[in-house]
Amino acid sequence: xxxxxxxxxxxxxxxxxxxxxxxxxxxxxxxxxxxxxxxxxxxxxxxxxxxxxxxxxxxxxxxxxxxxxxxxxxxxxxxxxxxxxxxxxxxxxxxxxxxxxxxxxxxxxxxxxxxxxxxxxxxxxxxxxxxxxxxxxxxxxxxxxxxxxxxxxxxxxxxxxxxxxxxxxxxxxxxxxxxxxxxxxxxxxxxxxxxxxxxxxxxxxxxxxxxxxxxxxxxxxxxxxxxxxxxxxxxxxxxxxxxxxxxxxxxxxxxxxxxxxxxxxxxxxxxxxxxxxxxxxxxxxxxxxxxxxxxxxxxxxxxxxxxxxxxxxxxxxx
Numbered sequence: 001x002x003x004x005x006x007x008x009x010x011x012x013x014x015x016x017x018x019x020x021x022x023x024x025x026x027x028x029x030x031x032x033x034x035x036x037x038x039x040x041x042x043x044x045x046x047x048x049x050x051x052x053x054x055x056x057x058x059x060x061x062x063x064x065x066x067x068x069x070x071x072x073x074x075x076x077x078x079x080x081x082x083x084x085x086x087x088x089x090x091x092x093x094x095x096x097x098x099x100x101x102x103x104x105x106x107x108x109x110x111x112x113x114x115x116x117x118x119x120x121x122x123x124x125x126x127x128x129x130x131x132x133x134x135x136x137x138x139x140x141x142x143x144x145x146x147x148x149x150x151x152x153x154x155x156x157x158x159x160x161x162x163x164x165x166x167x168x169x170x171x172x173x174x175x176x177x178x179x180x181x182x183x184x185x186x187x188x189x190x191x192x193x194x195x196x197x198x199x200x201x202x203x204x205x206x207x208x209x210x211x212x213x214x215x216x217x218x219x220x221x222x223x224x225x226x227x228x229x230x231x232x233x234x235x236x237x238x239x240x241x242x243x244x245x246x247x248x249x250x251x252x253x254x255x256x257x258x259x260x261x262x263x264x265x266x267x268x269x270x271x272x273x274x275x276x277x278x279x280x281x282x283x284x285x286x287x288x289x290x291x292x293x294x295x296x297x298x299x300x301x302x303x304x305x306x307x308x309x310x311x312x313x314x315x316x317x318x
Contacts, residue, residue, distance in 0.1 A: 007084040010063065010077055011055050016088075017070045018053070020095045020122050030098065033070075041069045092122070159272040160248075165280045169287060172247065180290045184239035187284075188224070191243070197221070199246070201239060203228030213238035215245050222246055236288070237281050244280035245273065 008016070022030040023037065035049040042049075042065040049066075052058045058066075064074035067087075071094065076087035160168065173179075176190040188199040200223040206212055214225040224242040226235050245251065250273040 007081050007088070010058070011053065013077060013084070014058075014066065015053055016119075016122060017066075017072070017076075017091065020091055021070045022095070022098060038066060038069055042066055160276055162279055162283075165244075165276060166283050168247065169280060169283045173287060180288055182288055184236050184243065184284070184288075187243065188239070191246075199224065201226075203230070203235070205229075213242050215242040215251070217251055233285075237285055240281035240284040241277045243284070244277040248273070248276055248280075250277070 007013070018032055018038075021033060023033055025031050034046075035053070036046040038044075039046040039049045042062065044062060044065075052062075060077075063077040067074040067076050070091070072091050073083070073087045075083040076091075078084060172191075173182075173187075176187070176194055178187060178190060185201050188201050192199045198221045200221055202223070202225055204225050204227075206214070206225065206227045212227060214223075216223040216225070224239055226238040230238065
């Protein structure tokens with residue numbers, strides 16, 4: 001049941017609309033509305049809108065006009081928690097479609113979400129609109145690469161066993177010529193180039209525990225979001241978890257519900273897709289820590305690794 005506390009104050013809801021709803025600008029693409037945009041649309045001054053966004057009470061008539069401007073039910077600013085929650089969901093779904101997002105997956109790895117779903121998705125939307133640190137262009141994958149990826153990711157055979165997931169992870173690393181030590185962001189870059197579809201990895205303020213990750217798929221890009229304050233080991237595990245979802249094409253199978261469970265319960269990962277993602281992530285994390293074989297060292301290997309290679313009679317190729 002939606003509580004009065006979860007829907008936030010009128011000021012919170014007003015600022016939430018500014019965060020989520022965007023306008024299509026012919027010159028710059030989608031951008032957030034400004035105070036001036038809204039003021040002009042509802043017949044109020046820019047300063048008045050700014051004051052309301054900072055807590056000054058607004059009249060019911062003005063709030064209704066603002067709601068209609070943003071394309072939502074005036075009940076959004078009302079006192080009925082259920083009606084407000086429905087309006088929140090409608091705004092979120094429209095904003096996701098505006099971003100070209102058909103499917104998303106929110107993974108709760110260890111603990112329940114501390115805030116409403118619509119606030120989690122607001123953070124995803126903000127991340128979707130941010131530039132990608134991996135660059136804007138991705139080379140086209142070779143036909144054989146696309147074929148092999150389809151084999152890897154096939155969901156027609158049903159859930160994989162842990163042994164099959166380990167084979168999958170090792171096959172992917174071998175195909176991408178990835179040798180330890182490596183990190184998931186580098187793996188995402190290599191996989192982007194290999195399959196000809198960009199993967200955007202970004203740390204954002206998810207306002208939640210560091211164990212939460214989001215996977216969002218758009219027409220030309222897959223986005224992985226993790227809590228920016230997460231320690232490096234937890235961040236890497238979250239990214240690897242979402243990578244398994246991508247490799248196994250879990251969003252193509254069934255719905256895209258909030259998933260996951262508390263690992264302290266007997267029903268943890270009852271969804272087979274979540275079980276695969278978590279087991280696969282831990283396998284990838286283990287493979288990332290494996291010591292490379294002496295004859296498999298890359299140029300730029302550390303002096304320690306070079307010393308081990310030399311003890312075995314191997315020479316690093318420069």
